[in-house]
Amino acid sequence: xxxxxxxxxxxxxxxxxxxxxxxxxxxxxxxxxxxxxxxxxxxxxxxxxxxxxxxxxxxxxxxxxxxxxxxxxxxxxxxxxxxxxxxxxxxxxxxxxxxxxxxxxxxxxxxxxxxxxxxxxxxxxxxxxxxxxxxxxxxxxxxxxxxxxxxxxxxxxxxxxxxxxxxxxxxxxxxxxxxxxxxxxxxxxxxxxxxxxxxxxxxxxxxxxxxxxxxxxxxxxxxxxxxxxxxxxxxxxxxxxxxxxxxxxxxxxxxxxxxxxxxxxxxxxxxxxxxxxxxxxxxxxxxxxxxxxxxxxxxxxxxxxxxxxxxxxxxxxxxxxxxxxxxxxxxxxxxxxx
Amino acid sequence: xxxxxxxxxxxxxxxxxxxxxxxxxxxxxxxxxxxxxxxxxxxxxxxxxxxxxxxxxxxxxxxxxxxxxxxxxxxxxxxxxxxxxxxxxxxxxxxxxxxxxxxxxxxxxxxxxxxxxxxxxxxxxxxxxxxxxxxxxxxxxxxxxxxxxxxxxxxxxxxxxxxxxxxxxxxxxxxxxx
Numbered sequence: 001x002x003x004x005x006x007x008x009x010x011x012x013x014x015x016x017x018x019x020x021x022x023x024x025x026x027x028x029x030x031x032x033x034x035x036x037x038x039x040x041x042x043x044x045x046x047x048x049x050x051x052x053x054x055x056x057x058x059x060x061x062x063x064x065x066x067x068x069x070x071x072x073x074x075x076x077x078x079x080x081x082x083x084x085x086x087x088x089x090x091x092x093x094x095x096x097x098x099x100x101x102x103x104x105x106x107x108x109x110x111x112x113x114x115x116x117x118x119x120x121x122x123x124x125x126x127x128x129x130x131x132x133x134x135x136x137x138x139x140x141x142x143x144x145x146x147x148x149x150x151x152x153x154x155x156x157x158x159x160x161x162x163x164x165x166x167x168x169x170x171x172x173x174x175x176x177x178x179x180x181x182x183x184x185x186x187x188x189x190x191x192x193x194x195x196x197x198x199x200x201x202x203x204x205x206x207x208x209x210x211x212x213x214x215x216x217x218x219x220x221x222x223x224x225x226x227x228x229x230x231x232x233x234x235x236x237x238x239x240x241x242x243x244x245x246x247x248x249x250x251x252x253x254x255x256x257x258x259x260x261x262x263x264x265x266x267x268x269x270x271x272x273x274x275x276x277x278x279x280x281x282x283x284x285x286x287x288x289x290x291x292x293x294x295x296x297x298x299x300x301x302x303x304x305x306x307x308x309x310x311x312x313x314x315x316x317x318x319x320x321x322x323x324x325x326x327x328x329x330x331x332x333x334x335x336x337x338x
Numbered sequence: 339x340x341x342x343x344x345x346x347x348x349x350x351x352x353x354x355x356x357x358x359x360x361x362x363x364x365x366x367x368x369x370x371x372x373x374x375x376x377x378x379x380x381x382x383x384x385x386x387x388x389x390x391x392x393x394x395x396x397x398x399x400x401x402x403x404x405x406x407x408x409x410x411x412x413x414x415x416x417x418x419x420x421x422x423x424x425x426x427x428x429x430x431x432x433x434x435x436x437x438x439x440x441x442x443x444x445x446x447x448x449x450x451x452x453x454x455x456x457x458x459x460x461x462x463x464x465x466x467x468x469x470x471x472x473x474x475x476x477x478x479x480x481x482x483x484x485x486x487x488x489x490x491x492x493x494x495x496x497x498x499x500x501x502x503x504x505x506x507x508x509x510x511x512x513x514x515x516x
Contacts, residue, residue, distance in 0.1 A: 086378065117475065118397055125401040128409025132381065135416060139374060147420070154417045161409075178476060 021113035025102045032259050033252035034064035040298050047302040067248075074244030082241065083140040090137030091242070091249040093129065098256025100126040105263045106181045108273040108283035119180040120168065123264055127219070130257060131157040134221075134228065137250070138238030149237030152309060153228045156218060159316035164215035166324035167208055170331050171268050174201045184272030191276035196269040200338065202331040209269045211324050213296075216261040218312070220254060223301040227309050262293040356389025373419055381412045398476055 038053065038060065045052025053060030078087055104119035106112035116122055131153060138150030174195065175183045187194050196209045218225040229237040239250050266272055266289045273286040307315075359382050366379025384407040391400035483491050 083372070083374070086375065089378075116397075118401055121398065121401045121405065125405040125409065128405055128413075132408065132413055132416070135413070136374075136378065139416075139420070151417070151420050154413055154420070158413065158417070 021103065025099055025113055029098060029102060029252070029256045029259065033255040034068065036255045036258070036294065037067070037251070038064050039295075040301075043295070043298045044302045047299075071245045071248040076246050077243045079141065079143070079241050081142045083142065086136050086140035087241075090133050090140060091246050091253075093133035094137065094250055094253040095256065097126040097128075097130045097133075098253055098260055101260040102256075102263070104180060105260070105267065106184055106272060107286050109281070111283055112181065115179070115181045117177075117179050120172070120178040120183075120268075123260065124165065124168065127257075127260070128161070130253070131219075133253075134238050134250070137242070141238070141241035143241050145234040145236075146238050146240050149228050149234050149240075153221070153238065156221075156225065156227060156312060159313050160215045160218040160320075163211055163316060163320040163324040164219065166321070166328055167212045167215070168268075170202065170208055170324070170328050171195065173328075173331055173335060174198060180267050180272075184267055184274060187271035188274050188281070191271070194269065194271040194274070200334075202327060202334055204327045204330060207323065208327050209265070211320055211327075212265060212269070213293075214315075214320065216265065217297065217300065218316070220257045220261055222254075222258065222297060224304040224307050225312055226301075226306060227312055232306075258294060258297055259290075262290050262297065265293055266290050352389070353393055356386045356393070359383070359386025360390060361386075374416065377412055377415050377419065380415070381408050384408050384412070398479060 041063070042052040042060070053063040056062040056066045078084055101123045103113040104116045104122050106115065135150045135153050138146035138153070141147075171183075172178065175186060177183060183195075191197065196205055198205050202208065221228045229239070234240070236247075239247050242250065266286060270289045270293075271285075272289075273281055273283055275281045275285050361383075363379045363381070363383030363386055367376045367383060368379075370376040370379055384403055388400040388403040391397075391403060
């Protein structure tokens with residue numbers, strides 16, 4: 001984490017700090033994308049009682065590097081029927097929201113690229129570009145599997161954006177600010193101050209977190225909601241026609257989005273860098289919470305089978321949206337009374 | 339704040355990029371043969387417009403522009419395109435009547451653009467003596483929308499109501515026929 005500690009060097013001129021933040025965020029995303037693949041493969045192997053990658057390096061630790069070299073040395077083939085401009089544009093677009101959103105996530109009191117007043121709004125504004133990028137990639141491929149996958153992605157993301165934003169409005173009413181740094185500062189002093197346990201503001205706070213987490217899984221297209229990729233029915237969904245690093249970039253973006261989603265969950269519900277016992281707060285706690293949440297995401301993927309598409313949409317429109325509207329109303333009432 | 343040389347130049351470059359994105363995106367949206375590229379041009383135009391808003395000290399408006407117009411409107415348009423037309427759009431030859439309409443539209447647009455530009459360039463801009471109460475922050479915006487401009491806010495919501503009613507009417511008609 002030392003590369004993000006340049007924030008402490010206050011007298012650095014602004015443009016240099018900007019470039020350092022940029023390099024830091026990109027290195028963080030790159031390292032995480034590479035090694036979360038390793039964690040995912042090892043985790044999947046353990047869940048299925050097999051050893052997972054073991055050959056390249058100790059315990060397969062060099063496997064991501066070998067994979068990256070393999071992907072980069074492959075030809076990036078553009079199918080002749082495709083929309084060439086959009087086909088090449090989609091992998092570039094899909095990486096941008098993850099990188100943009102991490103710029104406003106506070107890793108600790110002093111480590112964070114930009115402390116924006118509108119941090120929460122910014123994460124959702126740029127997060128919405130991700131859907132468009134995957135969809136354009138699928139559409140530009142002009143492949144029937146990719147186009148089916150694109151249509152699924154849109155309906156899935158439109159459905160899950162609504163309960164997610166309703167939950168965020170609930171959190172906004174409780175915290176009263178969109179500044180992520182301030183939201184974490186409000187949760188100082190022990191785990192009973194964390195937003196997930198603020199039952200006096202809303203008795204259904206843990207349920208609110210569950211809705212947020214479910215929506216995050218659906219928005220990042222993770223199993224059991226990975227209807228966009230669905231390799232058993234749609235080959236590889238929107239990424240079917242992508243070869244080499246084009247495919248790799250979509251995978252990196254998926255992990256970057258998981259990273260952003262879990263960071264946001266940590267900041268909003270688990271007190272960010274605040275320690276659970278009230279003392280020794282710091283970046284370590286943020287990372288512990290972040291990686292526990294990411295492990296949960298991987299755990300869920302390899303435990304639950306993929307759902308069916310109509311069930312996925314029913315879950316959002318018939319269950320999650322009514323419940324999140326209910327928690328919103330309940331929070332209104334509780335805030336007005338107490 | 340350490341001023342380094344060239345900051346103003348960099349800011350101008352960023353401003354020029356957002357202006358270019360706005361105008362270029364709009365031109366792509368209008369001229370593109372494939373409808374999906376047109377929507378992409380529209381998205382580019384919206385993002386450029388968000389950049390212009392940011393330069394006008396309205397960061398909230400800029401982010402909302404991206405969240406609503408790129409994240410919701412463009413995606414809904416693409417979804418509609420996907421439902422309606424699974425194959426390549428046929429580029430039909432422009433007929434004589436469409437050329438006449440295009441000429442009329444061009445004349446109207448030029449007149450409108452010239453009028454607005456001459457107003458902006460020739461009119462006298464009054465600078466308020468003290469800074470406005472609304473500094474573009476979320477709090478100031480909320481207070482302004484729910485007190486001073488609550489009437490406009492409510493009237494705008496009628497537009498959404500009309501859209502919802504229209505959608506319901508269209509959907510109902512489809513259901514009765516089948």
